[in-house]
Amino acid sequence: MKTFLTKILLFPCLVSTALFFGCKENSAEQNSKELAINTLDTSNTIKEKPSKKPLSEDFKKYWYNGKAEITSYTLEQARYGQLREGHSVLIYVTEPFLPKKQVKADGKNADNVNVLKLNATKKFLTGIYPYSVMSSTFYPVYDNQHAIKTSLSMQEWCGHVYSQINNRDQFEFTSHSYFESEADQNLSLEKDLLENEIWTKIRIDPSDLPTGNLKIIPSLEYIRLRHKELKAYNATANFSTHNGVSSYTITYPNLERTLTINFTSEFPYTIENWTEEFKSGFGPKAKMLTTKATKLKSLKTAYWGQNGNEDMILRDSLGLK
Numbered sequence: 001m002k003t004f005l006t007k008i009l010l011f012p013c014l015v016s017t018a019l020f021f022g023c024k025e026n027s028a029e030q031n032s033k034e035l036a037i038n039t040l041d042t043s044n045t046i047k048e049k050p051s052k053k054p055l056s057e058d059f060k061k062y063w064y065n066g067k068a069e070i071t072s073y074t075l076e077q078a079r080y081g082q083l084r085e086g087h088s089v090l091i092y093v094t095e096p097f098l099p100k101k102q103v104k105a106d107g108k109n110a111d112n113v114n115v116l117k118l119n120a121t122k123k124f125l126t127g128i129y130p131y132s133v134m135s136s137t138f139y140p141v142y143d144n145q146h147a148i149k150t151s152l153s154m155q156e157w158c159g160h161v162y163s164q165i166n167n168r169d170q171f172e173f174t175s176h177s178y179f180e181s182e183a184d185q186n187l188s189l190e191k192d193l194l195e196n197e198i199w200t201k202i203r204i205d206p207s208d209l210p211t212g213n214l215k216i217i218p219s220l221e222y223i224r225l226r227h228k229e230l231k232a233y234n235a236t237a238n239f240s241t242h243n244g245v246s247s248y249t250i251t252y253p254n255l256e257r258t259l260t261i262n263f264t265s266e267f268p269y270t271i272e273n274w275t276e277e278f279k280s281g282f283g284p285k286a287k288m289l290t291t292k293a294t295k296l297k298s299l300k301t302a303y304w305g306q307n308g309n310e311d312m313i314l315r316d317s318l319g320l321k
Contacts, residue, residue, distance in 0.1 A: 001264070016118050032168065052142035054206070058267050063116065063141070068093035071298040072318040077124045078289035079131070081281030086124025086131075087320060090271060091303070092203060093117055094292070097138050102149045102166050114141045115148065116200050122221075129157035135221055136200065139200035143208060146171075147197040152220035163196070163220050163230075171217075172228055192232035195219045195259070202248065202261065203269050209235045209248055216250060218257075226278070228255070243267050243270060256288070273302070 068091055075086040096105040096112040105112045115138040121134040137150040137263045151164040159178030166172045171189040175182065192215040201209060215232040223230050246269075249260040257278040263271045276291040296319045306314060315321070 048146040063094045067300045072296040073293040076292045078280035078291045084124040088122045091119040131156045137196045150196040
């Protein structure tokens with residue numbers, strides 16, 4: 001009888017203990033999942049911030065010296081079923097960024113996030129009229145969350161368009177276009193990998209690039225040029241290294257598109273060239289073509305202060321007319 005009563009009295013304690021440790025384990029698992037989401041807090045409440053990855057001394061010396069890295073590329077751009085000659089320029093620079101306003105900070109602020117910004121430009125002709133394309137991506141240097149913002153503007157003689165993704169509770173997409181079917185758009189997306197942010201992840205820590213079967217939101221440029229729905233698509237990503245050059249390849253089976261970025265395997269992981277194979281043109285005349293960009297010249301300089309006529313000679317050092 002005594003043994004029976006003892007078991008009855010002990011049973012609630014055992015259940016409580018099991019529930020306690022079970023909840024504790026589930027809570028730890030949940031915290032891990034929340035941290036893995038890599039979201040950015042833009043509300044008025046304080047949430048746990050994702051942990052920062054340490055920056056190497058090489059990174060600090062290269063990127064925190066008051067200069068930007070500017071690299072020019074010769075360009076063969078597929079458009080309307082033909083290859084067009086042009087040039088591309090990648091401008092990388094670190095700067096302070098305000099996560100709530102999602103703009104460059106004018107001064108010091110406790111809430112500032114240090115980002116590696118990429119301004120990527122393309123210029124090419126389609127017959128009589130020119131194309132001008134620019135995308136901007138603001139990616140935390142600590143490589144601990146998605147890009148805070150990425151945007152695209154595109155101008156040609158038919159009109160101009162603008163689109164932007166802001167990283168808040170979800171990805172918030174805003175777009176303005178002169179096409180009736182696209183017009184003004186506002187929508188929210190789950191936080192999948194952004195193709196636009198890969199170009200900055202490479203420059204910080206390419207060993208952290210995801211591989212295998214993934215969900216990826218294609219670049220805003222591709223979405224605009226091909227008039228595709230902005231969403232995450234099934235993709236496979238592969239990483240390889242050969243003779244000091246690393247390659248990161250993304251294939252989108254449903255889009256019939258493959259992007260390969262080639263960069264030096266050692267810091268500062270400079271981007272040497274890239275290719276993008278996809279169907280160019282519309283309707284039955286569309287055919288597979290490959291856009292190619294090949295490194296021309298590069299320099300480190302504080303370009304924002306070089307805006308006089310006498311500074312135009314610097315364009316020659318980049319091979320730009």
